[in-house]
Amino acid sequence: MQILKIDPRALNANPDDIRQSKSSPPADALLLATVKAVGIIQPPVVSQQADGGNGYLIQAGHRRVRAAIEAGLDEIEVVVSDAATDNGAMRSMVENIAREPLNPVDQWRGIERLVGLGWTEEAVAVALSLPVRQIRKLRLLANVLPVMLDQMAKGDMPNEQQLRTIAAASLEDQKEVWKANKPKKGDTASWWQIANGLSKTRMYARDASFGDDLREAYGIEWADDLFGSADQDNRFTTNVEAFLGAQQEWMTNNLPKKGAIVEVNNWGQPELPKKAERVYGKPGKGDVTGLYLDRDGKVQSVHYRMPETKPAKGQTATSDGADVADDSATAKQRPDVTQKGLDMIGDFRTDALHDALARAPIEDDMLMALLVLAFAGLNVRVDSGAGGALYGGARFGRHAARLFTEDGRLSFDMDTVRVTARAALIDVLSCRRGMSNSGLVSRIAGEAIGADTYLPNMGDEDFLACLSRQALELAAADAGVDPKARVRDTRSALVDHFAGDASLVHPSALFAPDPQEIMALLRHAEISEEDEDAGLTQKEDAEGAAADDAPEGDLDDRETAYGIAAE
Incomplete structure (x- = not known):
């Protein structure tokens, strides 16, 4: 056996070659690209013509010879072997049946070796006639747990989306999920279940309205999605809470005039x-x-x-927007702020309160006090048993669940407590009129953390239209704006004034409640507690009477009547 260099055009095809069907165009293209890039890696096997001629007969490597000719190679190396008695028929059969393509894991190992030698992903893709996307997909295997790689090497591969999800997870997370979903010997892995256990919600940079200032303030770090479309920004984060917080603050800072x-x-x-x-x-x-x-x-x-706001009963609206008394009815004095205005104030307060809870400096003792206070709000309902899940289940998943480890143990640091406490307070405390109103406690909380500074500018047409003439003129006097003869003109002057740097926060929107309201709340709590104590006393008396009525002689019966268990 010897190795020669010979013109591939001088080699003769073997009529007994077992592969008579044409190979697929993609396979031929792949082989041609490989030959052009790195030459022929495994020399074809040839033998002398059986008829005694000077030519050589191809025993193995017909496709490699054709690819070398198409690539324009003048010489290739060949292995000269003794001619077989069957003209190489069995050798050809064995070679084509026994040859097996590399599995994806081995392909990845080969690619990593080439990259280590200085090949770029693009160069490897050209040499192997594969899309760059496929090369990058295989390189994701570098982030996969070794035991998962062993399963994939058996030909049991996840789809691309599942592989991306698995590779994006930490090795510790992969280890835990694989432990719970490891297939039995001989079975295929449930990759969809494994990927589902490792999946995390992604928020993309292309959807972010905030800039680098808020990104840094909220500690958001972008990661690259290697499989996203090339024509768009594929950076993402799995820190959903921080992303939404930055978006919320951007909206607050960039609200249009109306x-x-x-x-x-x-x-x-x-x-x-x-x-x-x-x-x-x-x-x-x-x-x-x-x-x-x-x-x-x-x-x-x-x-x-x-x-449009309809004129009150007994009033008619003039063309200039002023209310004029109807002679047919006694005009009622308009309140300083309409119901719509009170609704708006409730929204303003709630947004300001939530902003303050998210961003204002709050000492730990104040944070704990606010948590106690929040659960005394009018909009908070706490049920025991199965009914509690309806109200607390969602909040548990969003907040309390962060205080647990993956194996169900309560474990946390103070930073996590602070973040979850703020988020829980934002969910509970509200000033919105209606079912979500927390009542007086939300205003007490807002005053305690300085939420007044987060109130928006109310000097726009919408809110000013909710004020009476008297309230408008007071606002104009405080702002140094001369009141006009017509209500509409006064309102327009205030809108123009507050369209600049000046800002209006109506006194009725401030958080500080009247001290009398707080005292009334405390008195109501004392009365409720006394009523509860009285109810408990009555219950105890009834239980005592039931015990006295129980038949004597059987201790178990008397203990049952008292509601206790025998030891």
Whole structure:
């Protein structure tokens, strides 16, 4: 056996070659690209012509010879072997049946070796005639747990999305999930279940409205999605809470002149204020622009229109917007702030309170006190048994669950407690009028942490339209704006004044409650406690009477009547 260099065109095809079917074009293209890039790695096997001629007959490597000719190679190395009695038929059969393509894990190991030798991913892709995406997919295996690699080497591969999810997880997380989902000997792995156990919600940088300042403030670090489209920003983070917090703060800081932050329902759709009419076309001058976060955490906008305020009974509206008394009825004095205005104040307070809870400096003792206070709010309901899951289950998953380890042990640091406590307070405390109102305790909490400084500018048309003439003129006097003869003109002057650097926070929107309200709340709590104590005393008396009525002689019966168990 010897090795020669010979022109591939001088080699003759073996008529007894077992592979008579044409190979696929992609396979031929792959072989040609490899030959062009690195030459022929394994020399073809040839033998002298059986008829005594000077030519050589190909025993193994017909496709390699054809690829060398197509690549324009003048010489290739060949292994000269003795001619077989069957003209190489059995050798050809064995070679083609026994040859097995590399499994993905071995392909990855080969690619990593080439990269270590200085090959780029693009160069490897060209040499192997594979997409760069496929090379990058295989390189994800570097982040996979070794025992999972062993399973994949058997040909049991996850799909691309599952592989991406697995590779993005830490080795510790992979170890735990694999331990719970390890297949039995001879079975395939349930990759979808493994990937589901390791999946984390991603928030993409392309959906972020905030800049680097808020990103750094919230500690957001971007990671690259190697399989995203090449024409878009594929950076992402799994720190969902920080991402949404930065988005929320950006919305608060970038509200349009006639804008508001609206909440969303369970389907991620905006919940407009009561009686609001959504505007689907171009918004008008008096329409409101609402900002909200969709399910992907992206800032979206919606326009809506509030119905015009009807004149009060006994009043008629003039063309200039002023209310004039109707001679047919006695005009009632208008309150300083309308019901709509009180609704807006409730929203303003809630947003300011939540901003303060998220960002204001709060000492640990104050944070604990606020937690105790929050659960005394009017909107908080605590049930025991199965019914509690309806109210507390969601909050447990969002907050309390962060205080546990993966194996169910209570373990946390103070930083985690502080973050979850703030988030829980944001969920519980609210000043919004209606079912979500926490009552007086939310205002007490807001005053304690300085939430007044987070209140927005109320000097816009929407809110000022909710004020009476007297309240408007007081606001104008405080702002140094001369009141006008017509209410509309006074309001317009205030809108212009507060459109600049000046800001209006109406006194009725401040958090500090009247001390008398607090004293009334404390008195009510004392009365409720006395009533509860009285109820317990009555219950104890009834239980005692039941025990006295129990038949004597049987100790177990008497103990049952008292509600105790025999030791």
